[in-house]
Amino acid sequence: MLCGALCVLIFGPRPEPAVPPDREHDVVIHYWEKWLGPEYEAIQQIVDDFNNSVGREKHIYVELMSMSDIDQKTLVATAGGVPPDVAGLWDPMVVQFGSLGALVPLDDLAKAHGITAADYKPVYWNGSHWAGHLYALPSTPAAVALFYNRRIFQENAAKLRAAGLDPDRPPQTIDELDRYSDALTVVVTDARGNRHVQRVGYLPMPPDYDWYVTSMPLWFGSDEWDERSRRFTLTDPGVIRTFQWMESFPRKLGVATVSEFFTSQGGFNTAQNSFMLGTQVMEMQGPWMANYIHHNNPSMDHDWAVAPFPTAVPGLKNVTYCPFDALMIPRGCRHIPEAFEFIAYVSRQDVMEKLCMMHCKGSPLSKVSWNFLHHHPNPYIWVFEELASSPNAHMTMQCPIAQEAGAELTAIVQGVLALEVDPIPALALAQARLQARFEEFEKARKRRMRVAD
Amino acid sequence: MTRGEIRSLLKGLAFLSPWLIGFGVFMFLPIVLSMYYSLCDYNLLQSPAFIGAENYRALIHDGIFWKSLRVTLLYAAISLPAGLVVSLGVAVLLNASVRGQAIFRTIVFVPSLVPTIAAAVLWKWMFNQRLGLINRALGPLLELLHKSPPPWLDQSAWVIPSLALMSLWSVGNTVIIYLAGLQDVPRELYEAAELDGAGKRRQLWHVTIPMISPVIFFNLVMAIIGILQVFDTPYMMTRGGPNRASYFYTYYLYDSAFTYLKMGYASALAWIQLLLVLALTGIAFWSSKRWVHYQGK
């Protein structure tokens, strides 16, 4: 056995040399990304394009690596003094890492490359700033809307009409959403008296399945954080209404029934997603769903349509939540100008549209080509583009402890959907806790600034 | 000191030098730094800022700290006694069987060899609500009783009992230790007890257990120290959920340090952990005077 071990040691695999021999004298840029599968292949193509064009000219070679838990790993690596040169993170990191001083500000570099606010949709440009500085540039954006199964609507036209609803159009208010959902939900009781969901109209899901469910208050006209007063607003009536509305679902259908429905879900991008199985008629998703539907259940390709997700406030329209993937340069990067060359390349309109079409997402840029709108894998991409440009497009809360807030809200959503938690006291508790944490954070930040002086 | 004593001292220190250096750099220095950090606000990206006992004050008011402590203690309350009974019971059984003892012993031991991460993956699969072996095996029985399968890892009330149940699978190495202890008990004591008319059960209670009480004590202390450091399993299986029901103390410490980069706060948590270990060990030592019986002492 000892000999075997020695053999593995001597002849075994080595970490492959990542840089091809003819590029050995180039500046090597380490680029960490979070994606896997087809999304990973898409960005690999962009990286290859760069290496063969601008990279060759300017003697820069980008090495792409996929990492799990990328935000945490990047933070620890930055703190440890061994960060990647470019990190593909998410927009909340702009605030979180920016406020910790872990990112390199990109204002001057962007200006030198002629990249300005006019190039981007406001929600994405603003989301890339913190405390007046640009810390990131968007790579692939998100926007969410209502996906609904038109075929099931038509199949149940009679039932819908009997409930006073129109099967030829989607719900436009939360109230209508509830009524459409009630009409389309089918629950069966088995021999032992247990209820099972055969089909549900609409069901808000815990964050492991629906990762934007914690931003639901946006459709109720509320937000969880007020930037101007720098306070959490979890006890606002709109927020409370949102969680009470979420609570109404397990109340109506039964906790065990709902819980069973959740655990029988696979990931949202798999064939076990309830929308794809037809066991859920309406859901909130992003443009990428078109790709996953086509990949996992192509027979459904013409059954679905998209509309702006309904709101609970009369007159409030075109609300959407716009998180995005973004490229950032961690502090401690030793090749900042070269790293930015790559980021600037990705931000070119032709390259960006190529990447976003491969990912089946919208474009963060303000100018969008005819080709993009008409050859996009998602025929409803124009809905998402309109939503992302609307004044009611919201970015992630610009709070430095957004991550902890997210964790608290996630716990509350999980508890509410399991009927283990009463929204009003839970929100009040979270409000007090988070506000205290934020004040503590601010105090510490000011103290650190004084120490640094 | 005499010349001879000085020479011995130098020789001794020379041989001890690897440990002395190691202790200095990898133990003593970190402990001192840890104490210092616990009094600071430190996120590794900027230099530490001294804030006195602020971290400790925040700790007392931190609901998550108390929650993680409760989770850890709840787990200890279940797995310590259960583990003791099961491992001792298995050891007694092994000791009684004469034929094939080696084979049985080996089989019982193997699960404790499995690296914690692999065991976590395996048991996560076994606990799976729909497809897991446990629910499928219990299925027919539950049908009879008209009950639905327990939610195991998916519900707050069931997570800790599930993890405690899982820990019983790998008691193998404790069993070996108890077995060795049992085999050390002099036969004469059993024979004397039998002459006195004591049945198997009374022999167990009055002869076996007192005789191996030092071994029980040792295992208890090791187990306490171990439970306060449980991390791999919840990190792998439940990520501390659902709703922090399996958020063990060390997991919270790790998160504070490496997810939230609150190194100062994490150091304060670590010191509390150290104090707890010392306190619990101290209590164990003190109570040992009452029930631990050392042979020939």
Add this chain to the structure above:
Amino acid sequence: MKGGREKFWTSLATYAALVVICALAMIPLLWMISTSLKSDSQIVESPPRWMPDKLVWNNYRLAISSEWAHFPLWTRNTLIIATLAVIGTTFSSAIVAYGFAKIRFRGRGLLFTLMLGTMMIPFPVLMVPLFSIFVWLGGHTPIQWLGTAKPLWAPSWFGSAFSIFLLRQFFITVPDELSEAARIDGCSEWGIFWRIMLPLSRPALSVVALFTFMWAWRDFLGPLIFLQRPSQYTLALGLQTLQSQHGSTPWNQLMAASVLVILPVLALFFIAQKTFIEGIATTGMKG
């Protein structure tokens, strides 16, 4: 014969209980192997079967060669770290243990108690400042610590308290006459240690080597904190990464990966069974 019959039934009950216990111990492992050889559709079938229709060895190939699994690389990394840790611990602990056992000097007792005390210090207390120290070393010395595997094996070259303790207990049992004779012959202390003590202590040294290897193979928190790139991961960390990467878990592949992680340890056990069991028994006893 009343006694005989009673004895028979007790024996039977004991054996029956032991069989049940062994079954409970083995079933999870067998189930793991069974799942690892099933096809995707067979995993979800109901009722579950033990033997898959056809053995899908492909699961193992997939587990090893998927893009984000660098299994062969991880095995090599773990092997290197474990080997370095074993060599370092065994030698340094033996040296220190000899000092504690065979050389009488002032303050020996105190230092020994101190060393024993360090066994109680939980790793989490040390991990934050150690991280900080390694960052500082990386910034102020030419050697990079963080981002390499050094933090995982270097400290063991300075002795591990547990191993020192075990070896010291063993050295004490070696009669002093042997060393006395060598000393009279003019042998230096180091010579006695190297030429007389070490060869005699092979059984104890193998226990130390074995335990250190097992510990290094299973260590998770250490690699999680100190290793920064997937190409440096150990098997334990790699397995966890595999599990967290996939949106929907391919259980058969995960089980295959787990089997691969466990196999070397099991193999080692069966080869060195006696040493293992004796080693564990002695730790409990001497404790």
